[in-house]
Amino acid sequence: MTDHSSPLDHPAPLDHPAPLDHPAPLDHPAPLDRAAVARWVGERAHPISTGTSDVDPLSDLEPLRGIVGDAQVVGIGEATRFAHELFAVKFRLLRFLVERMGFRALVIEEDWTKAQQFDHHIRTGEGDVRALLDDAWGVWRTEEFVSALAWLRAYNRDHPGDPVRLVGIDYARVRADAYDAVLVHVRRHSPDSAEAERHYAELRPNGAVADHVEWVRSHHDRAGLLARARRVHQIVSALPAHEGQAEAEWNARIVAGFFAYHAGEHDSTLMADGIIRWHEVTGARIVYWGGTGHSAVHRPQGATRTAVTDGTYLGDHFGAEYVSVALTFDHGSLLWEVVPASPVLAESVFAEIDQDAFVLDLRGPVPSEVRRWRDLPTRTRVIGPRYDAAADADHSLSGCAFGTWFDAVVHIREVTAVRFIEEPARAAQRVSGGVRGRPRPGDRGRRS
Incomplete structure (x- = not known):
């Protein structure tokens, strides 16, 4: 395990690579008919909003109801933790799942004891949110997360007998x-x-x-x-x-x-066991906000060692009652300028869709060319605390199929940076210079 952390910053896992012993081939055996795949996506994709208001309508997310079904846990894995629009979408997904489908727990990749402080705040209103964030992992020290906590507090104030709980499953800085x-x-x-x-x-x-x-x-x-x-x-x-x-x-x-x-x-099962335990103790349906390399169901083909993710363990435990949703994007301005997705990335085909944001169910029967795109080993973008535009394709999860990792995908064409509470240059230093990376299976990206 490669260590890049500073003792001053949160050493929680942040998308560092660990290639399989013998990863499955990354390229399709013949050129993919991208136009055919794009036509299929365009016919099935449902446009959605990326609005950030906590009172905006959620009717555009109704397709999510069929995707989620009776799932007990929905893992929402984002391609990067630094995009405002991806956070806005996962927050809207949370609102939909809470308000319209009865989910009552939000699990985040933050220390178990720190998240207990957040949970106490959203249940009681006690404590100052910004003070609580002082020693939180850097990716949570954003205005977006402050707003999410404010919404959770308001929801619980209005529903004191049926609150949403906030749970941390990390263990890198136990208080x-x-x-x-x-x-x-x-x-x-x-x-x-x-x-x-x-x-x-x-x-x-x-x-x-x-x-x-x-x-x-x-x-x-x-x-x-x-x-x-x-x-x-x-x-x-x-x-x-x-x-x-x-x-x-x-x-x-x-x-x-x-x-x-x-x-x-x-302890490769500890984070997943935290989710399983919470479900067993409370019976609550759970929204899991994770990185793509953690929440995806990773079942590699042709590997002598089965490298697994939290999503894999959750899929094994819950079966069809674990639903994995990807949050992907094409390009944008984050801590760095991110170029359009490399053609070897599965989501690159979405650039040909004339929609700024959409949700797509990946399951079910599909045409043969779409099946090749969905079901053969590929790559999907995962950008951690460092990025090199010249090697965009290297910032990726690999060794498995897009349709194995995910049941559905939410794609945003263009993204902008999250709004850090502190000055951006300092925030970037705290995140990129203060991270200890947990191995991510099948990732052939560059070590930060």
Whole structure:
């Protein structure tokens, strides 16, 4: 796992590549009839708005109802986290799924303990949003996310008996709250509480979480720290069933996952298990905002090793009740100028569609040429914290088929940059210079 992080910034995963051992061929065996594919897309695509108002009509999103159906989890994977229009669309999708289809949880790729602070705010109104964002991952420190939190707070104020919850599934910067919750439970129920207290006394952050991350990452015995964290998880897991047992086990696993992550090990199912756990505990239908390389269902062909994503685990667990939606775009001005999608990218064919934004269901019977485009291994764009226009095609997820990764796609022709809370140059430095990348399967992009 390549490390590019600064201790001052959030080291959460942000789309770094990890090629398969033997990736499937990336190119079609014969030239694709792009015009035939474009005609099919043009006939089936439904135009949508990219409006940003939280009161704009949602009727243009009605095709989403048929796409989602009875799904319990909808994964919305964006090609980049830095596009205003992609955020606007995923926010409108969230509103539609909450207001019209009864979804009651939003899962984001933010630390479990930080997201608990966001969740407390949208349920109670307590706390200042901008202050809460001070130590959040850089991609959330935007005016767009501030507006989304404001809408969630307003919705919950108007629906106090049926709120939308906000859940974090990341574990790169675990705050003291998780340790404390474990210790409270262990003190009540475990004869081994002294051992757990001894381990956590060594492990628990006592100041700013960024300082704690720096301490862990520079520690001479990270394996030893991990062993302590795992031992506490074992102690908690061995306890008989008591009220709060499942929550304590989860907090202990999050803590152990944090130390594993910074010791160079990766609990590959932890984020997906966070979504599965929330569904099992609450029964809520879930909207998952993720990066494309995390939410896509990745089932590579011709690989000696099956590299999987969170979306793959969710697909295995929920079956057809997990729906994967891609947010793609053609070109625009982000932290850098992004050129029109390279012809080797599956979504490049959308440039031939005379619509600025549309939603397309990828499932069902299709003509043979469309089947080649949809069902053969290809690439799709994924842009992380760095970008090289001369190598646009390299910023991509690969080794699988477009129609395997996604059930549907929302495409935006042109995008602009998100509105960072802080000065753009500083925001770019915090994001691009302060990221630790979690491996993304099948990605042949450039390492940032």
